[in-house]
Amino acid sequence: MDLTPKRSAESATEMVQVVLPNDANPLGFILGGTVMHLIDIAGAIACHRHTRSLLVTAAVDDLQFLHSIKVGDLIILQSHVTCAFKTSLEVQVDVFSEETLTGARQLTSRAYLTFVAIARDGSRVLVPPLIVDTDEQRRVCEEAHRRRAQRLKRKMEAITPAGSTTPL
């Protein structure tokens, strides 16, 4: 396993595709589930490029759909690793719509996903550290640590039945 530290820019990914009628609801807007699928893929690609390992999606944080994206528009997904932990890492995925005729772009969603690196036998594997060069990248990573603490707290709440102190 190559644990050479990497920069976020080395794995940053952009996916672009046109929204086709098959992706849409009867109103002609892309289905939320299709957007979620593409977010998962865009996040996974950046994390695969960072880790070069097998991965599973462990968590997707709160997701909002701020604007609809219509058939004929482009959907653009930009993903980059915000922080690498021990066997897991966080990736940010920004989703934009772009009108093909005008080029007008809107941010439609921002998602934070956590992936866990696993071996074929299911054991966890270490992920390469993320190189942090700038104050802004340090701030982003600190925020990722805060989100991680919150999502692990939510996970414990989800697996611990109300009134019990032992997880399921």
Ligand SMILES: CC(C)(COP(=O)(O)OP(=O)(O)OC[C@H]1O[C@@H](n2cnc3c(N)ncnc32)[C@H](O)[C@@H]1OP(=O)(O)O)[C@@H](O)C(=O)NCCC(=O)NCCS
């Ligand atoms: C995600 C999964 C591997 C975690 O397993 P686990 O035994 O609960 O977790 P572990 O104690 O081995 O922790 C491994 C890492 O995952 C992180 N993790 C585990 N659950 C997490 C969650 N819900 N959110 C964020 N991180 C999580 C841990 O913090 C740890 O990270 P670290 O090593 O960087 O500190 C396991 O629950 C699983 O396989 N889930 C199903 C995944 C799946 O099928 N996804 C969809 C299809 S790919």
